[in-house]
Amino acid sequence: MSTAVPNENLITERQLSILVKGRQRKNQLKCDAESIAGCVSQRACVYCGARVVLNPVTDAIHLVHGPIGCASYTWDIRGSLSSGSELYRNSFSTDLKENDVIFGGEKKLARAIDELVEKYPAELVFVYSTCVVGVIGDDLEAVCRAASQKHGIKIIPVQSSGFIGNKSAGYRAACDALLRLIEPAGEPRPVKRLNPVPSVNYLGDFNLAGEAWIIGDYLKQIGVEVNVVFTGDSNYRDLKKAPQATLNIMQCAGSMAYLARRMEELYGIPSMQVSFLGLDDTAASLRNIASFLNDPEMKRRVEELIRRETAAVKPQIEHYRSKLLGKKAAVYVGGGFKAISLIKQFREIGIDVVMVGTQTGREEEYQTLHDISDDGTVILDDANPSELERFMTEKGAHLLVGGVKERPLAYKLGVAFIDHNHDRKHPLSGYVGAVNFAREVYSTVCSPVWKYTREIGGGLFAAGKNALPER
Amino acid sequence: MPREKTHYRNVNENPCNMCMPMGGILPFKGIEDAMVIIHGSQGCSTYMRRHIAEHFNEPIDVGSSSLNEKGTIYGGAQNLFQALNNIRRVYKPRLIGILTSCLAETIGDDVGGIARDYLKQQGLDEFPLVAVATPGYGGTHSEGYWMAVYKIVAGLARPTAKHGGINIIVPNLSPADIREIKRILEMMGVRYTLLPDISETLDRPIARPYTKIPPGGTGLEDIRCMPGAAATIQFGLTVEESLSPGHYLQSEFGVPLYNLPVPMGVEATDLLVSRLLEITGGSLPRALELERGRLLDCMVDSHKYNAQGRGAVFGDPELVYAMARTCAENGLHPAVVATGSGNSGLKRLMEPVLAECPEDVLFLDQADFMSIRTACRDAGVNIAIGHSDGKFLTEKEGIPLVRMGFPIHDHVGGQRLLSIGYTGTAMFLDRVTNTLLDNKHKNYRAAMYRKFYWGFKERGHTC
């Protein structure tokens, strides 16, 4: 089976990356491939991926080695919160100019590090390389090593030149940087874990709007201590302690699977996939943690927490569910984990997902997406605006979940929208997040505004006749 | 007199500007049926799209040649060819702009040459492909903007019979501002070609059916005929001649150029109106005269409040000049004037304005927000005027921000902000004045208490 969704306007090379569930026996979607030139991909670059993962490290100097733009577009645009340092909310750049590109930027980089370290007391610097640096061949390793010695602090190069791959390559570059950070200098492994209270590293939560705090509190209630979060509200000291954990629980696998695997190899820490998006996933994840740690008391506390929290939010969720039943959603997000969770979470509030895609989902994640989707669902990788437009319209979606770039497209098409990106300022995790999510979906899908856009022909909602009294 | 501060820095702390191709995208969005491609790696175009989409709240489709490792080593021509093919297939544009990113420039791709090869290969001799070299490290988004407009004009303009219309060339203004310029021109009965015209394309009404390229923008044929105009009016005082489309039309085709400040404030709007009257020989419409009178009324109403402001003005050079002058006209003297750009001639232009300021003014070019913050603190600034990134000053120093310019990504409505012409200036000044007032009302009780209260309650005076 070669082409899944033929269409004249569709770019030929794209056809293998789009399929409709049920039209072929199994999932044969092409993913994890390079974007095709001129397709207006929604993907970002390696640097973006690396920055997303590392930026929440609060007490680090984040220095972008490259021309100004790369730093300019990433200055404090994320919603990661800190309980301590605010240093991470600055965007530092070596601001390479034409001459630096011709003669090399190593000296400028070294001076930039000197200046920053002098001005901001920090124990940790991340130096991100960008495309240009990759081409002119600055030796980031050497500059960082020399600067490390000079200042006696950790200065870690992040190999994130944009053209060497896509966002996933950036996740990997970030994980490599984190591994260098936590590596116990010269100490032999494994690290002894004698703590009576089991402690976990929580991987793949960036503490957007305090989400890691919310989950950390649940864990505390069931008797588990969070050792450190990768990387939401983390800092240099805490990250260094990562090898002491009993278990790694991992939420965003797209960015963290590699780190979890390496930590298992290096420090013998087992890992487990979790998700705190939606009531079912949250409950299942807490139960899995308790049964992994095999502690009856903990299991009891988990059940108690689930009972209490569910009871508290269920009426609200049911209320929204009754309003939303039968609506159709389209999902286009960064990674596979989020897409999978969203399909389940939409089911909880009575909504069917009719289109689902990701920028950088992995093969096994697409397999899962394929398995849990309804027949007829369009599944696509690395979509572009015209594909999103086409399938949202064809499938009659009432709602799109996506990022900043997708929002205006949805609105122009008369489709409701949910921001599910790293910029958001309200939590979507855990029980409180589930309610927020349902409320947000309700507020956009059931907004009166669509009544008016429908009147000019083309929206998707039944319009009420103008009922204003006239005299 | 202005004190100047330009430093050669090794590190930029919180940038005040964006990169060249970013600025280059905007003019192409103001051309009818046009698409634009960034020749470089995928990430740059995605970041820029995101940034622009946040400001305008509009879909911003920009192609990328998605250069990968191979393209980087062997040259990116193949990628660019493929990008052009795919963009033509999906969007069916009538003009394509190609901007380069740092990467394409660093590997030495000659986009002009690649574009010519492509047209030859496809047998498309007549198709307008406008290639613009915009290495991100070569300048800021302001220079990128002007270079793109320049290349569009140079690429399309043809010798044409005199048609008596007027060319209007605008900097990066809001769609609402551009609509205002058009309204004034129409009120005065001027026939014009306005370039680039984002008034509809980047502030698009909800309409059906949805089209992949938004309707509107300057007509291709109109641009071709710009050499036949009676004159060019360009709002580009800070633009270098080598990037100035108005100068190009003048030197290549003999179209007289009036290079004017952005028509914001009494004097600059008067200047535009009187030049238009001169060129057309018409008379001042009464409606415009009334608007001018209302602006003066607005200024009189708020001059004392404005006198309490110590302003920091930052952003694109062209707009900084306009905003600083407008504020100064009503007694709000700028204390800090800053731009991320380097070679804009802004300083020279600002000198007479700053010379009239009663107190020292800090002038910063190639500024970043850390230096602007320090300057604001030193100068006792109490109001900031510029794009959204100035929220940093609010957070760190408690200085309220009047949002103006590009990008505005933390508020809605950047595309609808009207700030030029007589009416727009009044609206701008009202926003500034009300921000000063709100801030005063919020703080004055506590401030007076701190300053003057000496504790007579303790001596038994209670009521």
Ligand code: SF4
């Ligand atoms: S500065 Fe250069 S590399 Fe960075 S975003 Fe701009 S064009 Fe791309």
Ligand code: SF4
């Ligand atoms: S230059 Fe490279 S690293 Fe910078 S934004 Fe563009 S793709 Fe990303």
